Amino acid sequence: MxxxxxxxxxxxxxxxxxxxxxxxxxxxxxxxxxxxxxxxxxxxHNGRSLPWKEEKDPYKIWLSEIILQQTRAQQGLPYYLKFTEAYPRVKDLATAEDEEVFRLWQGLGYYNRCRNMLGTARYIHHDLEGKFPRTIESIQALKGIGAYTAAAIASFAYGLPHxxxxxxxxxxxxxxxxxxxxxxxxxxxxxxxxxxxxxxxxxxxxxxxxxxxxxxxxxxxxxxxxxxxxxxxxxxxxxxxxxxxxLPVKSKKLIVKKRHFYYILFLKDNQLWIRKRTGDDIWQNLYEPFLVEHKAGLTTAELATHELVKPLKLKKADLQLSGRLFQRLTHRVIETHFYLYRIKNTPAALPTGGKWVSLKELNKYAFPKSIISFFEKNAYFY
Ligand code: SF4
CATH class of the missing domain: 1.10.1670.10 (Helix-hairpin-Helix base-excision DNA repair enzymes (C-terminal))
Structure with a gap:
């Protein structure tokens, strides 16, 4: 050479x-x-083998690229396999129930990706007659697709020079x-x-x-x-x-914010009280137990007298700290405490929008990763 x-x-x-x-x-x-x-x-010499590398179907390439955003290939691989098996065509994903798709995505984080992915699949299915766009401009116009993903799909699926x-x-x-x-x-x-x-x-x-x-x-x-x-x-x-x-150089330093989550897991007759996260925040549409978020750390006594907890009239002695986890997201670290609280009657002041779910049925709901870890470590939930 x-x-x-x-x-x-x-x-x-x-x-x-x-x-x-x-x-x-x-x-x-x-x-x-x-x-x-x-x-x-x-x-x-390049021996890196991944199932999407030889793929030519733009739908599957798009799936792999969405899954791999902010995710290492080895972590994304089982999700790619699960999704392509459950939804081999864009039509299958577009017509799936939200809840089912979120459950399959569970553990991958960055749930906005999942929401955008579903929206895009439905747009392609309904508005584009199920045909994936063929030019870089029309690919990039899809929700959740930036310059990198558009170039990847255009080159891998269609051989376009991007x-x-x-x-x-x-x-x-x-x-x-x-x-x-x-x-x-x-x-x-x-x-x-x-x-x-x-x-x-x-x-x-x-x-x-x-x-x-x-x-x-x-x-x-x-x-x-x-x-x-x-x-x-x-x-x-x-x-x-x-x-x-x-090298390479970055100009901005990543500011990592710490958040403190306190979950109180109300247990009644082998059921757990949960509700869906609906605010404009992380983990939108996922489920969680009763949450108190505070700007700094709380002791158990302080938690029991917190303004969200006080109306529930809990006995401090029955509030058992059962787990503590740290989860690192891109811009934040979340310190999560889990308290178990067994009750016979539903506290009148529990917020609206929640529901009691049998412990055996918990696996039908999508939860954030830290909550799943806690469930798994505490086998009696299953
Ligand atoms: S630093 Fe240069 S030589 Fe070393 S692996 Fe990277 S491109 Fe290759």
């Missing part, structure tokens, strides 16, 4: 100190070198070319998208997109890239300057 001149002076304007470039000027040979090396690795830019692609390109433009800035998105389009193998856009994402996921990993095994190692800027840990 030809090895064109990739010296920094030719590839990018020299900045002082010689560190990182802002504008990539590639000639055809340099672009081809990157693309050919990557594609050669893909056909000879380059994907996801976290893996940002990482490979920023390290290889030494670009420090923040990937979460408008300028960064524009710059990386233009570069990705330039590098795309237009004769095999699906193969190229798969190759660069797989390289990012399996070789150019966030914490410890395996540069020795990388097909791009001889010209990689980050490798040469030992800058793996500095």
């Amino acid at each position: 030809d090895s064109p001149d990739f010296s920094e002076e030719k590839m990018r304007p020299v900045v002082q100190p010689v560190y990182i470039a802002r504008a990539i000027r590639m000639n055809k040979a340099q672009q081809q070198y990157f693309t050919r090396r990557l594609m050669h690795w893909h056909t000879t 380059a994907v830019v996801d976290g893996n692609v940002y990482r490979v390109l920023s390290r290889y070319f030494g670009i420090d433009t923040p990937i979460d800035s408008t300028a960064g998105k524009k710059e990386f998208t233009a570069l990705a389009d330039q590098l795309l193998d237009k004769t095999d856009s699906a193969g190229y997109n798969q190759a660069i994402m797989d390289l990012g996921a399996t070789v150019c990993k966030p914490a410890s890239p395996d540069c020795l095994a990388c097909p791009l190692n001889d010209k990689c800027f980050a490798r040469k300057h030992e800058l793996w840990n500095d």
